[in-house]
Amino acid sequence: MSYYIRYFAFLCLLITASVSAATPIIEIEIRDHLFYPSEVEVPIDTKVKLIIINQDPTAEEFESYELNREKVIPGMSKGIIFIGPLPAGEYPFFGEFFPKTAQGKVIVK
Amino acid sequence: MKSIRTYLLFSLLAIITLVTFFSVLHGYQSSIAKAEQLFDERLQHLAEIIAITNQDREPRQEDSSAHSSSVFFEIWSSELDLLVYSHNAPMEFLTSTENKESFKNVNFNGYRWRSFTLYDQRLDRWIVTGERIDIRYGLAENIVTASIIPIVLAIPIAGFIIWWAIGLGLKPLKTLAIQLSNKEADDLSAVALNESPQELTQLVTTINALLRRLTSAFLREQRFSADAAHELRTPISALKVQIHNLQQKNKYDENELKPLAAGIERMAYVIEQILSLYRHSPEQGLVQKTKVDxxxxxxxVIAGNYESFSEKNQNISLNSESDFMLQANTFAIETLIHNLVMNASKYTHEQGDILLTIRNADSVIQLVVEDSGIGIPETELDRVFERFYRVAGDRHASGMLGCGLGLAIVKHIVDLHGAKIKLEQSVELGGLKVIIDFPRDEI
Amino acid sequence: MLINSVILILREVLEAALIVSVFLALSQKLQLSKRWLMPALLFGFATAAIYALNIQVISQAFEGVGQEIVNASLQVVIFGCIALFVFFIKNAQNHKRIAFIMMCCVSMAVTREGAEIIIYIQGLIAIPELRSPVLIGSIIGAGIGISAGVFFYYLIASLSFKNGLRLGLFLLILIAGGMIMQASQLLIQADLISSQQALWNSSSFLNERSLTGQLLYALIGYEATPAPIQVYMYICSLFIMITLTVRTLNHFKQREII
Structure with missing residues (x-):
């Protein structure tokens, strides 16, 4: 049992440690299974809060293997995803439910 | 693994599904990739054709009503002024001028487009062609999916066929099992499979060899015991007569002859028991049954053995409400009751009680024999039916003579009549209580 | 579309199918009743439907990170159930408790995986031109996932008690580790635990996008670019699981059952 206690104590510590200062916010809209904007620029080595607003009636799943992010955004709703800090580069993301059209990328500069 | 059939069905189906679906996916991916390549080439050709056929260097509005809305084109000057364009073309230059030929995916007009940009060296201008991704991809996908559907539908069909084929393959095994389960207890004849499969040949051969050996061993044992007992009967009768004669002559001490007489008596008893054991073996098949009371x-039986009870001053009583008719073998039932009451008498001290009860109980006729004797310890209750088994071995508390066959014979007779036997402690008398339930439908 | 449906459904079905098949096979090996399966599946589907119908509410909860919190909690509970299962199977007298643990674990797994499948199918079935590729893709994905489950079930069931138990427990270690890996990723995504730059990038070696990558993601929680905290938690969870497993195996060895 002592494993569990140690484990949870560790978890609590991390949660309190991550109360962060102002994080840049970027909004991405989903319309007709497309991302607007489909390319977003974020600063290097910074944590960023993405707000994904789904204007379609159908749900969409924001997914990026490069960013390690996966989240269902219900239709006519919005979701919050934190990304970063990231090194410079391009990080493609896509809507898993409409992967052929809902495509975009995060460009870290 | 409860059923070979289920195991084979599910494991085969799982393997087929995995292998087929993985190859289907592989085929799908390469088909789609091929299709995309073809579509890209088409965009490229379109741009090249426009570059050759169109000579415009000044802006003009193209009459574009004839164009399908899923394809656009536009021509930009080297200063990125829009020269010619289709009605559905974007009004801004979406691609880069870094490469002379490049593909790019862009969003406009509410759709995602695949666009191709070509630098026209001859007239120093940029030609951009594009196609809606959802439409061209849907087209490719529909073609590929159509070829996949039959494969997916084939899996359940394969499941049915495999189920049926496994059943067919396992049929000889089923036949063998049915043959074995239908065998009567005394049927030691060989099992036969027509066209027995390779895998079962060894099994069938071994079973048949076993059955043969069992038959001969069984017959040998039976013949030997019966013959031996029969052969011993005559000399024992002779011995009995001789000892009787000797006793008459008064020439010898009575006390010296008594153990000799008892020994002969016991030998005769054992031989009679062995003979009756083989007469009543269930393996002997059905004995003749009649209506008996x-x-x-x-x-x-009680009357016939009254001397033995009075000798020990034992009190024997029969408790029975009315007549109980059974479909049974008279001699066997006689032996059964004889063995039970003699057993009770043997293991009950002098002046003890023996009680026989015959009564109706539920759907059976119950015969209960109980005594006030020493009983049988609970741990040994299971073993007393074995041939030649005696409680506590030869150090029997009663010091009585016996051969350990009595209850074994009783068990045989009980089995022969489809009855059930139960041993327990007698509550009223304190000794052994034997309960035998005869099925009533035998009446 | 088809390939995406395959991957999406496969990823969800495979995880649940693996848990179910390992538990079923170990139930057989340990001679436990398998009656927990049906109630667990039914309860799991019911809660999955409730989850899917209320996805909007759940998403907006906890300042927009409700989904991550619910999913991560489910995963942590699944991890806990697996750990308790390994802890309790030492003693056959615990059979009622073990059955309850398996039931909880399977229904949690079905809830999480089922909800996403329901949202996906429900969203896409409404679009006529996508119906056939999505359906065919879902069937293929589910077919592969279930077949893999059947395969593992018979593999464990056909092994000797000793080897079957070892393989089953080994798979449970991997599944449990994967749960913690995914849970920590969700907590990072919700900014509940702080994130650092990825420790390594193995996507050139094995891309997460590939079918193999997806299978490994479902099986052991493979990440091509894991954050240090994820790796740390993964190692911790593996340590817990391996300790419990070794203790259980030693216990069986002492009683000379294996």
Whole structure:
């Protein structure tokens, strides 16, 4: 049992440690299974809060293997995803439910 | 693994599904990739054709009503002024001028487009062609999916066929099992499979060899015991007569002859028991059954052995409400009751009680024999039916002579009549209580 | 579309199918009743439907990170159930408790995986031109996932008690580790635990996008670019699981059952 206690104590510590200062916010809209904007620029080595607003009636799943992010955004709703800090580069993301059209990328500069 | 059939069905189906679906996916991916390549080439050709056929260097509005809305084109000057364009073209230059030929995916007009940009060296201008991704991809996908559907539908069909084929393959095994389960207890004849499969040949051969060996061993044992017992009967009768004669002559001490007489008596008893054991073995097949009166036989047996009870001053009583008719073998029932009451008498001290009860209980006729004797410890209750088994071995508390066959014979007779036997402690008398339930439908 | 449906459904079905098949096979090996399966599946589907119908509410909860919190909690509970299962199977007298643990674990797994499948199918079935590729893709994905489950079930069931138990427990270690890996990723995504730059990038070696990558993601929680905290938690969870497993195996060895 002592494993569990140690484990949870560790978890609590991390949660309190991550109360962060102002994080840049970027909004991405989903319309007709497309991302607007489909390319977003974020600063290097910074944590960023993405707000994904789904204007379609159908749900969409924001997914990026490069960013390690996966989240269902219900239709006519919005979701919050934190990304970063990231090194410079391009990080493609896509809507898993409409992967052929809902495509975009995060460009870290 | 409860059923070979289920195991084979599910494991085969799982393997087929995995292998087929993985190859289908592989095929799908390469088909789609091929299709995309073809579509890209088409965009490229379109741009090249426009570059050759169109000579415009000044802006003009193209009459574009003839164009399908899923394809656009536009021509930009090297200063990125829009020269010619289709009605659905974007009004801004979406691609880069870094490469002379490049593909790019862009969003406009509410759709995602695949666009191709070509630098026209001859007239120093940029030609951009594009196609809606959802439409061209849907087209490719529909073609590929159509070829996949039959494969997916084939899996359940394969499941049915495999189920049926496994059943067919396992049929000889089923036949063998049915043959074995239908065998009567005394049927030691060989099992036969027509066209027995390779895998079962060894099994069938071994079973048949076993059955053969069992038959001969069984016959040998039976013949030997019966013959031996029979052969011993005559000399023992002779011995009995001789000892009787000797006793008459008064020439010898009575006390010296008594153990000799008892020994011969016991030998005769054992031989009679062995003979009756083989007469009543269930393996002997059905014995002749007639309607017998359980009560009458019980009375007869008690009367016939009255001397033994009075010798030990034992009190024997028969408790029976009315006549109980059984479909049974008279001699066997006689032996049964004889063995039970003699057993009770043997293991009950002098002036003890023996009680026979015959009564109706639920759907059976119950014969209960209980005594006030020493009983049998609970741990040994299971073993007393074994041949030649005696409680506590030869150090039997009663010091009585016996051969350990009595209850074994009783068990045989009980089995022969489809009855059930139960041993327990007698509550009223304190000794052993034997309960035998005869099925009533035998009446 | 088809390939995406395959991957999406496969990823969800495979995880649940693996848990179910390992538990079923170990139930057989340990001679436990398998009656927990049906109630667990039914309860799991019911809660999955409730989850899917209320996805909007759940998403907006906890300042927009409700989904991550619910999913991560489910995963942590699944991890806990697996750990308790390994802890309790030492003693056959615990059979009622073990059955309850398996039931909880399977229904949690079905809830999480089922909800996403329901949202996906429900969203896409409404679009006529996508119906056939999505359906065919879902069937293929589910077919592969279930077949893999059947395969593992018979593999464990056909092994000797000793080897079957070892393989089953080994798979449970991997599944449990994967749960913690995914849970920590969700907590990072919700900014509940702080994130650092990825420790390594193995996507050139094995891309997460590939079918193999997806299978490994479902099986052991493979990440091509894991954050240090994820790796740390993964190692911790593996340590817990391996300790419990070794203790259980030693216990069986002492009683000379294996």
């Amino acid at each position: 359980l009560c009458a036989i019980a009375q007869q």
